[in-house]
Amino acid sequence: MYKIIKKRVLNPTVTMMDIYAPLIANKGRAGQFIILRVDDDGERIPLTIAGCDKSTGTVKIIFQVVGATTMALNAKAEGESICDFVGPLGCPTKTDGIKRVCIVGGGVGCAIALPVAQEFASLGAEVHSVVGFRNKDLVILEEEFNACSDKLIIVTDDGSYGRQGVVTAPLKELLESGEQYDEVIAIGPVIMMKFVVETVKPFGVPVTVSMNPIMIDGTGMCGGCRLTVGGKTKFACVDGPDFNGYEVDFDEAMERSTMYADFERREREEGCNLFKKEMK
Amino acid sequence: MAIIPKRCEMPVQDAAVRAHNFNEVALGYTVEMAVAEAGRCLNCKNKPCVEGCPVNIAIPDFITKVKQGDFEGAYSVISMSSSLPAVCGRVCPQESQCESKCTLGIKFEPVAIGRLERFVADRHNECGLDNDLLPAPNGHKVAVIGSGPSGLTCAGDLAKKGYKVTVFEALHVAGGVLVYGIPEFRLPKKIVAKEVDALKRYGVDIQTNVVIGKTLTIDDLFDQGYEGVFIGSGAGLPNFMGIPGESLKGVYSANEFLTRSNLMKAYAADSHTPIMHAKRVAVIGGGNVAMDAARTALRLGAEHVYIIYRRSMEELPARREEVEHAEEEGIEFKILNNPVEILGYRNPNDRRDPKNGFVTGIRVIKCRLGEPDERGRRRPVEIPGSEYEIPVDCVIMSIGTSPNPLIKNTTAGLEVNRRGGIVVEENTGKTSRDAVWAGGDAVTGAATVILAMGAGKTAARAIDNYISGKK
Numbered sequence: 001m002y003k004i005i006k007k008r009v010l011n012p013t014v015t016m017m018d019i020y021a022p023l024i025a026n027k028g029r030a031g032q033f034i035i036l037r038v039d040d041d042g043e044r045i046p047l048t049i050a051g052c053d054k055s056t057g058t059v060k061i062i063f064q065v066v067g068a069t070t071m072a073l074n075a076k077a078e079g080e081s082i083c084d085f086v087g088p089l090g091c092p093t094k095t096d097g098i099k100r101v102c103i104v105g106g107g108v109g110c111a112i113a114l115p116v117a118q119e120f121a122s123l124g125a126e127v128h129s130v131v132g133f134r135n136k137d138l139v140i141l142e143e144e145f146n147a148c149s150d151k152l153i154i155v156t157d158d159g160s161y162g163r164q165g166v167v168t169a170p171l172k173e174l175l176e177s178g179e180q181y182d183e184v185i186a187i188g189p190v191i192m193m194k195f196v197v198e199t200v201k202p203f204g205v206p207v208t209v210s211m212n213p214i215m216i217d218g219t220g221m222c223g224g225c226r227l228t229v230g231g232k233t234k235f236a237c238v239d240g241p242d243f244n245g246y247e248v249d250f251d252e253a254m255e256r257s258t259m260y261a262d263f264e265r266r267e268r269e270e271g272c273n274l275f276k277k278e279m280k
Numbered sequence: 281m282a283i284i285p286k287r288c289e290m291p292v293q294d295a296a297v298r299a300h301n302f303n304e305v306a307l308g309y310t311v312e313m314a315v316a317e318a319g320r321c322l323n324c325k326n327k328p329c330v331e332g333c334p335v336n337i338a339i340p341d342f343i344t345k346v347k348q349g350d351f352e353g354a355y356s357v358i359s360m361s362s363s364l365p366a367v368c369g370r371v372c373p374q375e376s377q378c379e380s381k382c383t384l385g386i387k388f389e390p391v392a393i394g395r396l397e398r399f400v401a402d403r404h405n406e407c408g409l410d411n412d413l414l415p416a417p418n419g420h421k422v423a424v425i426g427s428g429p430s431g432l433t434c435a436g437d438l439a440k441k442g443y444k445v446t447v448f449e450a451l452h453v454a455g456g457v458l459v460y461g462i463p464e465f466r467l468p469k470k471i472v473a474k475e476v477d478a479l480k481r482y483g484v485d486i487q488t489n490v491v492i493g494k495t496l497t498i499d500d501l502f503d504q505g506y507e508g509v510f511i512g513s514g515a516g517l518p519n520f521m522g523i524p525g526e527s528l529k530g531v532y533s534a535n536e537f538l539t540r541s542n543l544m545k546a547y548a549a550d551s552h553t554p555i556m557h558a559k560r561v562a563v564i565g566g567g568n569v570a571m572d573a574a575r576t577a578l579r580l581g582a583e584h585v586y587i588i589y590r591r592s593m594e595e596l597p598a599r600r601e602e603v604e605h606a607e608e609e610g611i612e613f614k615i616l617n618n619p620v621e622i623l624g625y626r627n628p629n630d631r632r633d634p635k636n637g638f639v640t641g642i643r644v645i646k647c648r649l650g651e652p653d654e655r656g657r658r659r660p661v662e663i664p665g666s667e668y669e670i671p672v673d674c675v676i677m678s679i680g681t682s683p684n685p686l687i688k689n690t691t692a693g694l695e696v697n698r699r700g701g702i703v704v705e706e707n708t709g710k711t712s713r714d715a716v717w718a719g720g721d722a723v724t725g726a727a728t729v730i731l732a733m734g735a736g737k738t739a740a741r742a743i744d745n746y747i748s749g750k751k
Contacts, residue, residue: 023495037452043544043552044452068552084452086489216544219450219491220684221460222536223518228527233520238686252527255637259529263554 001081002036005058010140013065014108015074016050022057024049024087030119031093031112031210031242034059035218037084038072045069046215048112048241049088059087062111062140068267089218090241093208098125098182102174103149104167104196105131106188107138112210113187114141114148121148128179129153130170132192136161167192168199175203183208186245190257194250207245211236213257227253285388288317290395295608299578302464302547305605306370311349314399318346320384321391328381329393334734335433337361339378339393346396355404358397363436363479364429364733366405366471367458369398372730373599405474414483418442420747423506425492425687428456429729430720431512432479433736434743439482441744446506448490451543456514457721458729460543461535463572465579466602469542493686498694498716507750508715508743511702512736515721516684520677521564525622530556530639534565534573534678541576558674560584562642564619565678566591569726571602573676574611585611586670590618590647590660617644618660620667622675641671681726691716701725709739717743 105113154162345354374394382390518533546555646666683700695712719735
């Protein structure tokens with residue numbers, strides 16, 4: 001069992017937890033992920049590591065409550081435990097030789113983008129961060145991004161906080177104004193990463209994207225997380241989750257992510273009904 | 281006593297009934313059946329069956345005990361050589377091992393050794409006493425990577441010699457392929473759990489959720505004081521054919537399909553893990569895993585399940601019994617057929633049509649058998665212009681696996697072969713790294729449970745020799 005040491009609600013649908021898992025805290029690096037199960041009959045879900053603290057032996061996860069499993073996880077209180085927690089899986093984000101980087105985060109993807117930004121900051125790179133959310137209530141981790149970014153631009157879809165619009169607009173402006181990045185790293189919804197790649201392409205800057213497809217074991221055994229990258233089949237769990245953005249077939253990845261849409265909708269509805277009953 | 285030419289049949293669930301449930305297909309011998317079958321053994325002098333067994337169980341000895349009604353005695357004989365008798369009695373290819381050597385089998389049907397082994401193990405699990413004498417600890421620590429058949433065997437043998445053994449398992453339950461791969465209807469999971477519990481009683485510590493190569497490396501294990509390491513990490517990454525359409529929704533690797541159903545219990549109505557309940561399913565491949573996937577798809581409600589295999593029935597690599605069971609249940613064999621493309625739905629007028637990207641069929645080409653290849657199997661030759669389409673909504677690729685790179689990539693000095701399998705000395709399982717042994721599918725590529733167990737046994741002996749020789 002893995003104890004929830006700390007729980008913090010970041011916004012109405014996004015929660016942060018510190019889980020006691022010293023072996024993983026010792027090894028985990030930015031860009032890697034864990035797989036967890038909440039209960040004994042629960043499904044295995046991958047979540048990217050949002051931070052590791054070797055001194056306390058804890059691993060930070062940040063998740064959006066979207067389905068039955070994240071609902072069950074969110075129902076756990078500080079001091080309670082979850083059944084399984086395994087990692088760190090996947091390859092860490094490559095940082096070698098990168099002196100100036102632009103991190104682009106979208107929605108809950110910002111939770112994953114943050115440790116990457118922090119990693120670059122700690123290595124002395126110049127970090128620009130562009131983070132986008134749907135509205136003001138959903139903005140998370142502003143303070144943390146501020147602390148590790150030389151420049152921070154926040155956008156919201158409805159303009160209720162920061163600039164109005166999507167992340168690609170300020171990103172384009174930065175590139176047009178002559179900012180020379182060694183790399184742009186995009187972490188968020190697949191559609192956002194696809195458009196970041198299209199935005200950056202004319203400027204010839206390398207783009208790394210972090211893919212988070214459906215997976216089970218996370219060690220290469222099932223092949224459910226496969227993607228087409230550069231015309232070849234790659235497994236996000238062992239070859240990724242970071243890939244060269246110019247080579248990823250985003251349309252295919254988006255389509256594959258909806259394989260169980262019906263099942264997930266049913267599970268979510270059942271979950272919601274259960275919670276409604278409990279609240280009565 | 282007159283020789284009874286035919287073996288005693290083992291009762292099975294009726295094919296029409298079992299095709300719709302996940303209960304075990306074969307039901308096992310009764311006491312009377314077991315004693316009668318044991319009575320067929322000639323107890324011949326040269327005991328060729330023992331040589332046919334990869335772990336060299338003293339087969340005639342245990343059969344004699346069964347004949348005498350001493351079932352616990354029979355169990356003791358088997359457990360001297362095998363750590364997982366209830367598993368092997370079910371999944372070993374006995375027909376090509378012990379039973380193929382049986383003297384009685386020269387003229388008549390061989391003794392049903394596998395069925396007797398299963399009977400003895402089940403009988404023990406039901407009513408046997410666990411009075412295992414714990415060995416005195418010898419103060420040495422050994423790490424075993426992977427809790428599949430090779431790892432469990434290696435761990436069991438070493439624990440019985442007094443070693444403190446820790447097994448590291450990447451998944452959340454122990455058993456490896458026995459829990460994620462082989463379906464409930466062929467190997468009930470409670471049987472695997474019992475065998476694992478038996479090892480725990482010998483003091484084996486099983487650490488789940490630890491991925492060696494990620495959570496810890498082999499070097500970390502040596503730093504923690506382990507004196508020897510056995511790698512039994514299994515086969516690894518599923519192969520795909522590289523044909524168009526493999527990324528469509530409804531295309532699975534057999535590993536994924538079986539893992540969802542077996543490990544994650546997606547077959548149960550209240551499971552939180554989704555799986556496709558397809559009506560028409562094509563399984564590509566002809567091995568035991570393909571049979572398992574096909575029969576699982578049938579039980580999940582498919583109306584048509586096709587095995588698509590590019591050679592003929594003669595060359596099917598699956599066990600005869602599995603093929604027969606599959607045929608009885610209504611699995612349709614499309615032999616001498618090779619897939620060329622998987623077809624999917626695409627609404628030209630609506631990019632957001634939720635049906636977009638789902639499988640609608642598979643295009644195959646007919647083959648004939650040509651000259652034998654280097655392994656003596658006749659090579660399939662495609663017949664030009666013979667392509668046709670089979671409507672299906674799910675395709676399961678069961679064409680083997682490639683070794684997992686996680687351990688190789690994090691272990692300096694560990695030599696692997698061209699295909700990525702760990703290179704070992706045949707007689708000991710010793711790798712190119714000091715104090716590291718390996719066995720099972722991580723070495724051989726996809727093979728059988730019993731061969732993996734044999735490799736675990738060989739390595740356990742070598743590890744014991746190495747550590748006791750150091751003193």
